Amino acid sequence: MARFQALGDWLAWQEQFHPRPIDLGLDRVAGVYASLDPKPDTIPTITVAGTNGKGSCVAFLEAIYKAQGYRVGAYTSPHILKYNERIRIDGLPVADDDICAAFERIDAVRGDTSLSYFEFGTLAALDIFSRNDVEVRILEVGLGGRLDAVNIVDPAAAIVTTIAIDHVDWLGHTEEAIGREKAGIFRQATPAIVGDRNPPNSLLQSARDKQAELMQIGQAFDYRKQADGWDWFCDRLKLTDLPEPNLQGEHQFHNASAVIMAVMCLQGRLPVDEQAIRQGLTTARLQGRFQLIAGTTPILLDVGHNPQAVQTLLDYLREHFPSVKVHAVFAMMKDKDIPGVLAIMRERVAQWYLAPLKNPRAASEELLTSYFRQQDVTSVNHGYADFSAAFEDARRHALPGELILIFGSFFLVSEYLSHFS
Known part of the structure; x- marks a missing residue:
């Protein structure tokens, strides 16, 4: 029998259940994930970390892949109005019943393992995406990167947007320390896309140490604004006269550029045409940002x-x-x-x-x-x-x-x- 029937009751219980509201570490959540879904995890995943710009990158990725016709799962935090905003399929929040059913499955397999509010949500998102046959997953890191719950999944590409001082109690008091934590989402022989022109050296060095495929804005790719529209380019490709991003602010050109680089890196697994990129740039939506x-x-x-x-x-x-x-x-x-x-x-x-x-x-x-x-x-x-x-x-x-x-x-x-x- 389910512990609770209503989503609000599940969430209220989760807020009080774990002794620490933030409890960084992968052992507990990875163990439960293995019990929840023991089959090999093959869904192509893009993980997004950074101090600012994560939500914008997820919104652009979600819109571009949806425009191409893929079934897209996106996991973000925090929510603004309803918890369901955190778990979306094809841009739409999933229903209360689906989240409650996922929480029930997690509760049934966790045994004596205690999970935080965020860990329950991360596992629910992964479970729901698996059961709904999404073709691409976009996961936003909640805090840091290395020890964040979403890092139990190996990404096909990883984006780090910007690095600044924030969450010092958990990530460290310097940009170098924070950069090392964010770089925890990078993997060997996997695109590691950096959307910060002046990141801490620790971020870049961590990518090299892991033998990730490091690509930094201003180095491997960049953009140039024109009178009408803008151009994006890397060493092997150029997209011209792109429409301005629907999300407001100069920084959105940086975010959109990092996203396009990730999309290009995954063309072999998730082909996307230029029209889908253009459409995604103009249809991305994000509440609460300008x-x-x-x-x-x-x-x-x-x-x-x-x-x-x-x-x-x-x-x-x-x-x-x-x-x-x-x-x-x-x-x-x-x-x-x-x-x-x-x-x-x-x-x-x-x-x-x-x-x-x-x-x-x-x-x-x-x-x-x-x-x-x-x-x-x-x-x-x-x-x-x-x-x-x-x-x-x-x-x-x-x-x-x-x-x-x-x-x-x-x-x-x-x-x-x-x-x-």
């Missing part, structure tokens, strides 16, 4: 939560809203580099509205206001009961033509989309 809600007072949503991502956000604002007054509804998790983010955005935001989040990891109002005081930022509004109150206050103060920016956390964007979209 997501603009049009209106008299437009609203911009962005899940950026570390200095590298927020610098990209600032660049986007300078290009698309160069002289527009910005009202920022803001929150961050307390384990993030809040001072680094404020240092980047303090001059661009006219008014801040601190939105409380019902999450134990969220930075308290007291902590946030202390960081604002340290940086001599005085235009800070706080004391709200919840996100809705903070947002409504921003909406009252913002004049037509000014911009409301909601950024700093996935959870913050989720609050807006849950209540106001």
Whole structure:
């Protein structure tokens, strides 16, 4: 008999079941996976790691392979509105019943092995993809790479997007240490695609040490923007007059370029024509990344939560809203580099509205206001009961033509989309 019938009950139990919410390591999850699906794993897989840009790369890959007619499984995290967003087949979230059935199968074979919330989800995704005969799997690393649960699968190609300081409690305090962890997804004689022009040497050296087929943007492949469209090229191929990526921001050309390199590397196993690449670039969708809600007072949503991502956000604002007054509804998790983010955005935001989040990891109002005081930022509004109150206050103060920016956390964007979209 199943432990639970409803998806919400399964998830609530998983959040409390394992003693540590984050427990990096492959032994437990690999052992359960072997019991869950003992037959050889032959589905071509692309694993995507990096500090920022993972979700965008998955979205481009998903759209390109779907445009070619492949049955595509994609696994991402975190979700914004519903858990089901994490496990998709052909772009559509799988049903509650399918996830519950996978959780039941995992629970039945795990024995005394304890699994974390993320490990349950990873195993469920792999199980569902296997049972639904997907032809290509795209797996987003949750944290790091080397010890992340998705690394129990050997990829046919691996992408590392960018490297920056984040998750220091688990990955290390330097880019070199973080680079070594991200490089854990590379395999011998397998394409290792790096979408960072200036990655830490540890990432590149790890690829060489593993004898992976290292391909770095600016070295093995690159892109060039034209008046209309852009060109992508490597040493043996050039694609010209490509349509601009549907996802916004200059950094998306980097992400799309890394994705095209991966697609080209896998042509022998997963042939893709140029038309599918073009279609995928223009149909990729991703919630919460420079997501603009049009209106008299437009609203911009962005899940950026570390200095590298927020610098990209600032660049986007300078290009698309160069002289527009910005009202920022803001929150961050307390384990993030809040001072680094404020240092980047303090001059661009006219008014801040601190939105409380019902999450134990969220930075308290007291902590946030202390960081604002340290940086001599005085235009800070706080004391709200919840996100809705903070947002409504921003909406009252913002004049037509000014911009409301909601950024700093996935959870913050989720609050807006849950209540106001």
